[in-house]
Amino acid sequence: MTSRNDSARGTIVPYDAITPFARGDGVETRLMVGRNTDPAAPFTTGTTSFPAGCAAPLHTHNCAEQVTILSGTAEAKVGGEITQLGPMDTSFVPAEVPHYFRNTGDGPLTILWIYGAREVTRTFVETGETVAHMSPRDQV
Numbered sequence: 001m002t003s004r005n006d007s008a009r010g011t012i013v014p015y016d017a018i019t020p021f022a023r024g025d026g027v028e029t030r031l032m033v034g035r036n037t038d039p040a041a042p043f044t045t046g047t048t049s050f051p052a053g054c055a056a057p058l059h060t061h062n063c064a065e066q067v068t069i070l071s072g073t074a075e076a077k078v079g080g081e082i083t084q085l086g087p088m089d090t091s092f093v094p095a096e097v098p099h100y101f102r103n104t105g106d107g108p109l110t111i112l113w114i115y116g117a118r119e120v121t122r123t124f125v126e127t128g129e130t131v132a133h134m135s136p137r138d139q140v
Helices: none
Strands: 004-006 010-012 028-033 044-050 059-061 066-073 073-078 083-086 091-093 099-103 108-116 121-126 130-133
Touching: 028 121, 073 091, 091 099, 099 108
Parallel strands: none
Antiparallel strands: 004 010, 028 044, 044 108, 059 121, 066 091, 066 108, 073 083, 073 099, 121 130
8 A cells, every 4th residue: 555645535545655764773754644655644653672681862843742652661751751652652842841651571662652743753862962853863
């Protein structure tokens, strides 16, 4: 199946047709719906898979984010509080709140993320650098 993008009828994006974005250390992100797949989508969504022991560095976004654990186990740090999460556990992270998700299991961790914006940025807490989401500098 190929992607369908028809602003009057919606967009269909087969998962297998999505080219993974390599983020370093074996971490891969797939953009499912967003400005690059549907000109009318008011949000950005996709998945990220982390090998055992991997995480994104502590960071913030310019918009709110919802994260659901699809498979694996994670340590989530949101606003200074650390919580253990498993499949189908969900979090809401307001804009500008520092957070990360770390794979604490032996196998892959896969998360579904939804940003409340079309234009998403990531600011790394340690360096203060702000990068566009899924740009070449958006690495783990």
